[in-house]
């Protein structure tokens with residue numbers, strides 16, 4: 120019908136034919152311009168002019184209908200294409216099973232966040248070395264009687280943390296730090312159970328796709344590895360300190376423990392979102408800027424991850440207790456002792472000054488990159504959910520930098536430092552969410 124009107128108006132047949140569904144709005148505008156040109160040439164009282172005046176409103180309505188039809192067609196192709204993206208992970212499992220598996224993965228990833236936060240508070244309250252042995256089954260039973268508590272406290276007294284730091288600690292105070300570490304460890308066991316039991320059921324029922332099965336094995340192994348790594352880290356804090364009086368866990372092991380938790384979280388959240396989120400109704404016309412946006416979002420995610428790891432080095436070396444000024448470090452942009460250790464590479468991991476300097480630099484660079492990403496994303500037509508994700512990501516990057524600076528300026532108070540640590544997980548979450556949304560837009 121629309122083509123008929125245009126034909127009557129004498130518009131170029133090729134233009135009518137080229138009224139493709141790929142960009143209906145632009146095509147309509149182009150046709151309007153062309154029709155006006157023809158009228159200008161032949162006069163509004165000419166036959167064509169009269170036809171135009173009569174049919175233009177009709178054409179516009181048809182164009183609207185056609186446009187929405189076109190968009191719907193594009194949407195359904197999009198949905199098809201997007202579901203192809205998600206299909207490898209989700210497979211052909213029924214939709215109710217997909218939702219259950221997705222929900223389970225999101226719950227597990229949420230529990231990993233809980234473990235990260237609990238672990239951070241345990242470290243900040245100096246509770247992490249209160250349990251001096253590790254046993255998967257026996258370790259579940261805390262001391263109950265007074266004798267059992269006394270025995271546990273005695274064991275703790277043999278280790279450097281009590282000797283050098285907590286030598287005035289009472290049994291009541293010990294119970295408190297013990298329960299902190301105990302709850303962190305029990306939380307880890309709970310993650311194992313909440314993950315493993317449903318995994319077996321879902322596997323049995325065929326609710327896990329072919330691509331999902333090896334991933335489930337990887338997630339399970341990472342959870343187990345996380346427990347072992349945690350104990351390996353604690354062990355380093357129980358050893359007699361070599362160079363100084365303050366016993367603390369190895370910053371390398373702390374960074375590995377945090378890094379592997381964040382990796383597990385990233386993977387689980389990604390799979391969970393892929394299972395749960397409905398596909399986007401974004402026109403395939405999206406934009407040429409999309410590939411660059413995708414690459415930049417990947418880069419931002421990698422930067423957030425790297426900054427978080429460097430933060431673990433700051434925490435492990437208590438480097439937040441030095442140079443408590445911002446932006447300069449003791450009135451200097453580059454402090455004097457930045458390369459005090461030899462060989463040079465050691466400074467990046469073992470010199471608190473360098474480690475703090477790097478973390479500041481990485482933190483502010485990461486936030487700037489997220490800001491630029493936000494600006495760039497404005498040019499790309501995105502689904503409202505993706506828009507919301509990038510907005511949240513940008514706001515969170517600002518909050519995270521502010522929290523980091525405040526943590527530093529106020530000499531690492533527990534509440535601020537714990538919020539800063541949780542903030543890094545929140546920022547990572549927004550980045551994963553945004554990338555997941557971008558993945559759903561067909562290339």
Ligand code: HEM
Nearest residue numbers: 239426427430431433434439482485523524527536540543
């Ligand atoms: C995107 C930006 C940032 C991210 C993702 C980030 C992430 C982290 C993480 C994961 C930790 C380790 C926390 C722990 O294990 O307990 C940390 C520690 C720390 N960060 Fe950041 N950070 C960022 C920016 C900054 C900035 C700009 C500053 C200050 C200028 C800063 C100052 C600190 C300090 C002082 C600590 C040590 C806190 C402690 O001992 O618990 N951070 N950061």
